[in-house]
Amino acid sequence: MRPNAVTRTLVSVTAAAAIFAGGLAGAGASFAASAPAAQPAVAAEAVAPLAVQNFGLSAAQAKKVQRWLKTYWGYHGAIDGALGTESWKAFQRCLKKYWGYTGQIDGKPGVNTVKALQRLLKDIWGYTGRIDGKAGAKTKAAFKRFADGV
Incomplete structure (x- = not known):
């Protein structure tokens, strides 16, 4: 992979992680140049949608x-x-x-x-x-x- 593609991929991944964590400010290109800051752990239950299972019922x-x-x-x-x-x-x-x-x-x-x-x-x-x-x-x-x- 070319260095430019690696940078873009890293920026995209860190931007997505920052958006997911709720911080748009950290999603810029300068964020990718430094070591990623520790993100708080998010419990799966906190972000999982409510499961609905009607098993075919209207x-x-x-x-x-x-x-x-x-x-x-x-x-x-x-x-x-x-x-x-x-x-x-x-x-x-x-x-x-x-x-x-x-x-x-x-x-x-x-x-x-x-x-x-x-x-x-x-x-x-x-x-x-x-x-x-x-x-x-x-x-x-x-x-x-x-x-x-x-």
């Missing part, structure tokens, strides 16, 4: 689920049709009590949450697939029936 169906979670499982968030962390925490409480969820109440609909959801859907809502922790077409179809029925 906003109207997700709102029905949120109302059900609010009534029975301690959901305190907005009825906004986006099944995010707080919705899934409430759902995990339900799944832990009745359908064998053994994970943390963390609001992340991972494999164990989906397996427990599949057990609920198999017991009551016509899910005919495997309990595999993958939210495939059969899981999504049964979850829609659940949402329409609550």
